Amino acid sequence: MSADAPTSHRFPENARAALADETLQRSLASAKVGFRVRRSEAAARLPEFEILRDEARDIKNHVLAHLDLYLEAFETRVTERGGHVHWARDAAEARGAVLAICRAAGARTVTKGKSMISEEIGLNAFLEENGIEPVETDLGEYIIQLRHEAPSHIIAPAFHVPKAEVAATFRKHHTALDPARLLEQPRQLLEEARGVLRDRFLAADVGITGANFLIAETGATVIVTNEGNGDLTQTLPRVHIVVASLEKVVPTLEDASTILRVLARSATGQEFTSYTTFSTGPRRGEDLDGPHEFHVVLLDNGRSDLVGTELQDVLRCIRCGACMNHCPVFGVIGGHAYGWVYPGPIGAVLSPSLIGVEEAHHLPSASTFCGRCESVCPMRIPLPALMRHLREREFEKKIPPATQRWGLRIWAFLAKRPRLYRLATAVPLRLLGRLGRRSGRFRSLPMAGGWTSQRDLPAPQGPSFQSLWDRAGGRREKPV
Amino acid sequence: MTRESRDAVLGALRRATGRDSNAAAAAASVGDRLARHARNTIPARGQRDRRGRLDLFVEQAEAVDATVALVSGAADVPGAVADYLRGENLPTRLRMAPDPKLDAYPWDEAPLLDIEHGKGEASDTVAVTGAFAAIAETGTLMLVSGPETPTTLNFLPDAHIVVVRAADMVACYEDGWDRLRATGRMPRTVNFITGPSRSADIEQTLQLGAHGPRWLHIVLVGDGPGEVEGSDG
Numbered sequence: 241m242s243a244d245a246p247t248s249h250r251f252p253e254n255a256r257a258a259l260a261d262e263t264l265q266r267s268l269a270s271a272k273v274g275f276r277v278r279r280s281e282a283a284a285r286l287p288e289f290e291i292l293r294d295e296a297r298d299i300k301n302h303v304l305a306h307l308d309l310y311l312e313a314f315e316t317r318v319t320e321r322g323g324h325v326h327w328a329r330d331a332a333e334a335r336g337a338v339l340a341i342c343r344a345a346g347a348r349t350v351t352k353g354k355s356m357i358s359e360e361i362g363l364n365a366f367l368e369e370n371g372i373e374p375v376e377t378d379l380g381e382y383i384i385q386l387r388h389e390a391p392s393h394i395i396a397p398a399f400h401v402p403k404a405e406v407a408a409t410f411r412k413h414h415t416a417l418d419p420a421r422l423l424e425q426p427r428q429l430l431e432e433a434r435g436v437l438r439d440r441f442l443a444a445d446v447g448i449t450g451a452n453f454l455i456a457e458t459g460a461t462v463i464v465t466n467e468g469n470g471d472l473t474q475t476l477p478r479v480h481i482v483v484a485s486l487e488k489v490v491p492t493l494e495d496a497s498t499i500l501r502v503l504a505r506s507a508t509g510q511e512f513t514s515y516t517t518f519s520t521g522p523r524r525g526e527d528l529d530g531p532h533e534f535h536v537v538l539l540d541n542g543r544s545d546l547v548g549t550e551l552q553d554v555l556r557c558i559r560c561g562a563c564m565n566h567c568p569v570f571g572v573i574g575g576h577a578y579g580w581v582y583p584g585p586i587g588a589v590l591s592p593s594l595i596g597v598e599e600a601h602h603l604p605s606a607s608t609f610c611g612r613c614e615s616v617c618p619m620r621i622p623l624p625a626l627m628r629h630l631r632e633r634e635f636e637k638k639i640p641p642a643t644q645r646w647g648l649r650i651w652a653f654l655a656k657r658p659r660l661y662r663l664a665t666a667v668p669l670r671l672l673g674r675l676g677r678r679s680g681r682f683r684s685l686p687m688a689g690g691w692t693s694q695r696d697l698p699a700p701q702g703p704s705f706q707s708l709w710d711r712a713g714g715r716r717e718k719p720v
Numbered sequence: 721m722t723r724e725s726r727d728a729v730l731g732a733l734r735r736a737t738g739r740d741s742n743a744a745a746a747a748a749s750v751g752d753r754l755a756r757h758a759r760n761t762i763p764a765r766g767q768r769d770r771r772g773r774l775d776l777f778v779e780q781a782e783a784v785d786a787t788v789a790l791v792s793g794a795a796d797v798p799g800a801v802a803d804y805l806r807g808e809n810l811p812t813r814l815r816m817a818p819d820p821k822l823d824a825y826p827w828d829e830a831p832l833l834d835i836e837h838g839k840g841e842a843s844d845t846v847a848v849t850g851a852f853a854a855i856a857e858t859g860t861l862m863l864v865s866g867p868e869t870p871t872t873l874n875f876l877p878d879a880h881i882v883v884v885r886a887a888d889m890v891a892c893y894e895d896g897w898d899r900l901r902a903t904g905r906m907p908r909t910v911n912f913i914t915g916p917s918r919s920a921d922i923e924q925t926l927q928l929g930a931h932g933p934r935w936l937h938i939v940l941v942g943d944g945p946g947e948v949e950g951s952d953g
Contacts, residue, residue, distance in 0.1 A: 267923075274924050288763040295760045302753075308733035309750040321906070327726035337722065379930060380921035396921065403923050426922040434931060441931075442842055457754050458906055468917040468932025471875045475909070486729070491750070492757040497893040501763070508920075511780065512858040515932065516912040523908050526867035528818075528839040530908045540729045548736035 248579035251602035275565035278509025317459025321521025347445035353470035355450025392575035451484035563613035585613035766892030780859025784915030798830035840872030
């Protein structure tokens, strides 16, 4: 399942396969338009949206500069309310902490709310190996769990699965139901999952959720869902375990409220998600429901190494998915090609940062640097700049092939010498302009097949900008 | 293991943030921020007056597929609940939160309602609860857990009916937090509920009633004639 080893090092092959997958191409085409329109309409409806983005960014920057202190404050509050905090340096420690809690509770099945951290630590496969059955309850996560697939999008994990395939999956697994039942409409599929999962909710011994925020002021953990599955997961079983990474902490309820105002609008274009739930400790003495035990597993897994570095900004991410919804690369290859838990522009930065440039060095190059991701990121993460940092790291570690590195060196040599650059480019440009004069474009070019196999290269039109500039008497700074 | 891990993680963060050189000042700044819990920008729509709040709440709640009934006073609440159940062809057997605020309504005047009190059960079709507050900004209900207000009622039934007093209508989330702080206790659970349960996980087709309630009905109770009428109901 998702605990499988990353395949980010095979990104070019993954991407080629994705481009050839017609089903995936149809899902991608229909999904991205809806997400983009809804996000832009939601942003337009709230005049303060841009100010809130600034404030959200500032809140997280402040937190990251004081992360140790806010985590200690959070831990103190959780403990005061009768909860337990478990610190985990890496995925193995986090899995171990969850398993120990499940074992102590005598758990046979656990229900799960949607959690990217659970994917990151490969929790489901680990629990299964240890005789505990994990049941994903978010509809999309449930579908891909049955299909033994990884999420292809951080908020729409099964958007790549057409309804006919969902129906086939349900027929294969829900064998107790009438084989002659109708499963054609999304409504019928949803009803079936609701019925099957309701029984699982009621039977579970432990409920595991992620967290969108941890509140230092009160010790609360926060989940945001539309389905209500997270709430059933964390209210019905005897034990509630939250798995969350360090950077989820925010100072106060007010700070969380500010970021919540940009989260749903950026993710789904909703004004607010259906259910936003703040959980603080286990049930109180007289309460009629709620868990008897409350545990928070706090995961580092490489994040503390990013604090104070040029990559720190990536830790502001609130996992809304806007960057991938607006990314032209994600838009044609989908999520699985990225080869690890986090796809799209955020994955192109987070994956090499967390699992290493050696494994994931292709991802920061899978970008046109169009900048749309940064322009829609509610936390104003400069994703293209971070990708550029990672490309530099890749270059420094001599990961690209020698021909590519030499090519870049030659280009850099020329680019720093404008006169030479103009001279070296003038002849080929004139030649291309003449060859492509009739059609205005090239369908194929020697040595540029990678480009022209997917689109045409426009032919140069007339003289270059630089020569026009000189002819018009434009001023030139002396090159330094 | 966790002690050692804790020290390692916090140690790494302290080094990365240069904590040794500024420990006292940083601790003071963090302590101050937590104690003051200052507000950030509140959108203009989250700052309306009483009348404006009611209108905005109804508009926002209806936009996310909740239904809203406006009644002028406590005496009309049982009738509004019975009317809703009849209109939606829902059973009259319902589970009600053991909440003294709800007991104040004259349920005897709707004798057809078969009311049981307690937490939510798997077999429940209809639940009736109060709300700690309602937040006009996004048509959001704020419910808190407690012996009189069990959380399971908010998620297990097919239909969730929430009786909200107009006096509990606040403008923005921050107003809700201030009200909660004023009670002096932090409950296990605070639910912000905005419309019924939904999912678009199958082919991006939005459908109501994923795992939580399929229907969310809000009975908004004024303090007397005139307060909440005039809007559509």
